[in-house]
Amino acid sequence: MPHRPTDPTRRPVRTTPPRRTSTEALRPRRAPGTRRTRGLSPTVRTRRNRWGLGVLVVLLVAVATKLVVLQGIDGTAYAQAAESDRMRVFDIAAIRGAVLDRDGNPLAYTVEASKVVADPTVVEDPDRTALALTTLLGVPVDQLTDDLTASGRYSVLAEHVDTATSDQITALELPGIVLEDQPTRLYPAGTVGGQVVGFIGRDGDGLAGIEQRYDDQLSGTDGTRRVEVGAGGIPIPSGIDESTPAVDGSDVTLTIDEDLQYTVQQRLATECSNGQTTRGSAVVMEAHTGRVVAMATCPGYDPSQASTTDPDLLGNPAISDVFEPGSVMKAVTLSAAIEDGHATPDTVLSVNGHIPAGDVVVTDAHDHAPVDWTVTGILAKSSNVGTIMLAREVGDARLEQYMRAFGLGSTTGIELPGESAGILQDSADWTASRAANVPIGQGVSVTALQMASVYQTIANGGVRIPPRIVESTTAPDGTVTPEPQPEGTRVISESTAQQMAYMLEAVVGPGGTAPLGEVPGFRVAGKTGTAQRANPECGCYSGGGYFTTFVGFAPADDPQYVIAVDLERPNSDAEGGQVAAPVFADLMQYVLAADDVVPSGSPRPDFQLTGTAPTN
Template identity: 60%
Template sequence: MAVLTAVILGRLVLLQGLDGTAYAAAASADRLREDVLAATRGQILDANGNPMAYTLSARKIYADPSLIGDPVAAATILSGMLGAPVNQLVDKLQADNRYQVLAERLEPSLAAQVMNLGIAGIGVEVQPLRIYPAGSVGAQVVGFTGADGSGLAGIEQAYDELLTGTPGTTSYEVGRSGAVIPAGGRTDRPAVPGGSVQLTIDQDVQFHLQQQLDAQCADGSTENAQGVILDAHSGRVLAMATCRSFDPNTASEADPDTLGNGAISGILESGSVAKAITLSAAIEEGIVTPDDVRLTPDSITVGNTTVRDAHPHNPINYTVTGILAKSSNVGTIGIARELGNERLEQYLRAFGVGEPTGIELPGESPGILVPNQEWSIAQSINVPIGQGFALTTLQMASIYQTIANGGVRIPPRIVASTTAADGTVTESAQPEGVRVISEQTAATMAYMLEAVVGEGGTALNASIAGYRVAGKTGTAQRPNPACSCYAGGGFWTTFAGFAPADAPRYVMSVMLQRPDSGVPAGPVFKNVMTFVLAHEAVPPTGVGRPEFILIV
């Protein structure tokens, strides 16, 4: 009797005292059900608050074929409402499993109509749907999301964590049958919806730029076209596009080649656009002034590399302004040889070549610039005229932003602010500027670049009636990936510039990639910049274009 009592008592102590908490926890875990509350993904807005991406609640209609009585009759009724062929629906309704998705991304009202038919075996599920109201406009910047709702490109990827938010949970007690115990404990941890991201992009400008680039690519021979527009003083990106965008609403069906943001991930050799760097350096270092005269032949040979000017000519007495306005390769190389490779590389890097700008987008390329000690002789005479190093279309714009902004380069940014779920707005700080050239040199460069655009320069086609425009054309041979040589690689034609030249507001770079060098990029600049100036209500400065002495 005593032994039995001891055993029972011992067991009691063991159960209640020692293992008690574990059993209680197991019991409560058995009763507790936990459901995940999905967090709504945040919005992506343009500079004016127009939504470029947002999430709404759509519906998915599914069928359990084992419960469908008459597949043909059901398919006939559903076909009209779901917009799917009858035979396809019949196949699905007769499938040998218990879950067939009949239609996705439906308006809730349409799904409700389908459910009102009361067909047994047809069910509806809530499906978060990412909507991009602007379609292909800015798609390469905004990016897209995958089937699981996570960001796979662009801002959607870079700000995925902020946009996603934090899913919540609701846990409650259920009885054996699964019914909720009304008086049972219930704990809700509500979902925190995702924050929103406001871009510096203006949807209208973006649309116009995209249209102009697409028009270039529609000619059948232009393989690629890219453009970037920056605010001259803040470095903010007003628009950024690559021709042939895609519709992020149906990203999974898009041509994969169109998904990337070429303006930051693709690289090109800018050609004569880079002469602005060479001359900025030479003026800053006191090697030349705009009115210095250089007797310039039409070719220069260093080692066994010969570089010619675009058109044959007898030796001409070009001013330095004339060398830039006429885009003389020989004149520029002559000045660069006085500058030296080391200083040229210094200035290239100061202008941002060879390092990523740090823009808030995934997949940015830093460009390619090898240290000057490794330059071959051919490279050392090609770099000053924009060959032998590579940059992105964005970096090309950034170089001209530096000149337009009095010599201070502001690394370009594309996110204006982020707003957390609780409404806290975080304005993006403007990155610290980098003083590349003096204000005086920048003003001199703006003056010289204005000589390029208009009468006497190479870019008459980029001039805008009533406005003073500064800029530079470029043409570069494109390396042929097949042979690692330039033969058969085609060309890049480029243009970078800003307006108004005497009170810069906007900077733009354009690149066209073609099998020939016959189509200049200047007109694209002209068309888009004309729109930007009118759209942003930038009045002409009312001061006439100065006279330039190009040849003496």
């Protein structure tokens, strides 16, 4: 090595002559130690090293930071995004609970069904598809072809298709035809109990009756199922499969008896079709429990046809429509008179045919010379004058108190929407004529249910139990939750109630106003009512026709059932004893026979309707 390399960058290795020895392979090609002796000064190299280190550290830190950001901070979001790409969420529709009668017969229930939907952009051959579907769906071919060629990607072909049909459609494997779950509400009994059960809207919300009032319990909670899917949407066996099960709705059991309800509606339908009665309501109640076993108004409606029914009919007039009850109200007035000690059934009054009251003169149904009637006779003959005489002894304020205690002027609290409270003015506001009209059931409005409740109080020994129509709710797991039983309130004493029952029995007895209300073999107590109907054309009573009513219970000596019948007859002057009493008798006969009520066998007492008025 004669020339020492002057350029520090020149590699010393090249200057070293190659050695050709036998051990050459084992020797490093580079001269030993040359690495350290490169031509950089240590300071430069250190600086470079530092820079290099710095760059590397910065890069590594950048990479590490990105990693931390990816994994730690954004990690969840990315994981979720990735997961949601693989996840499919399916809705599980909760089945709406059924509405059952007291024996468990369904009045409303839900079945699985499908909506048949087409995606016109996917349908290959609209004409062939339409031909294949027309018989299954029962839709004309033309209409189907139109739907299948419609613009857009969503075209409903048919709704509420049952499972048998939808299975056949699935088997056809038509491209572009999709089935969507669409649970369908069925009302197997049709109009029977329709007004009580109500109906649901297109979106499945209850819009009337029990369906509306118990919507929360009936509807349940929808569930979802999240599944991890692979290619083609097929669930991965070991993948995520979480499902929140749907909680089906609870069943609601009513106190309604379907058979009785049917009978009541049939009877009312007969009445409504006679040309005179435009509307008729009936309420059947258990005397000791206040349970409504049937409630109907003609004309009724079929909940499954609710969307095409006249909206005026979609109510429950038995609880929402008020009418002036007429003479059936006399039971309240006389109860007050007896309870307050102003009279007994045998008290004799000299009753004239008419009585002046303020600016009007109230007459009996037929004006007559003064007659000596017992209080029983006043009720049996339905004397307005006698009742007003007794009401004046009771006093307005006290009478109003009794009426309110019997539940008039306030809602009964039955588990149905749209209940009316009726109209009962404060006694302080009564004019002299109003004070004479209210005791005989004019100038005061009630619902059929309120009237039934008044007679339930008398039939139940003076204890009023608010009427109710829902027995219990049954959760999907079988837990039965009974509806709270309302507390009874004593309105009149038991002895007063017995005396009232005795007097009401005279109404259907000989000399009473309603012999047609009799049920063969049973002792019946009840009261007719014939109230003038306000003429909607003039706002007056003339030409308005009548509300004819009959409310009563049987057997009179051991009351089991209370029935209130109310018929609106705008073009007739027939009295309650002639038209409403027969309806009552038919219904009472059926309900007593159906419930196996055994008559006591005791004869009807002989009633003293007339007497000798004490001379004073």
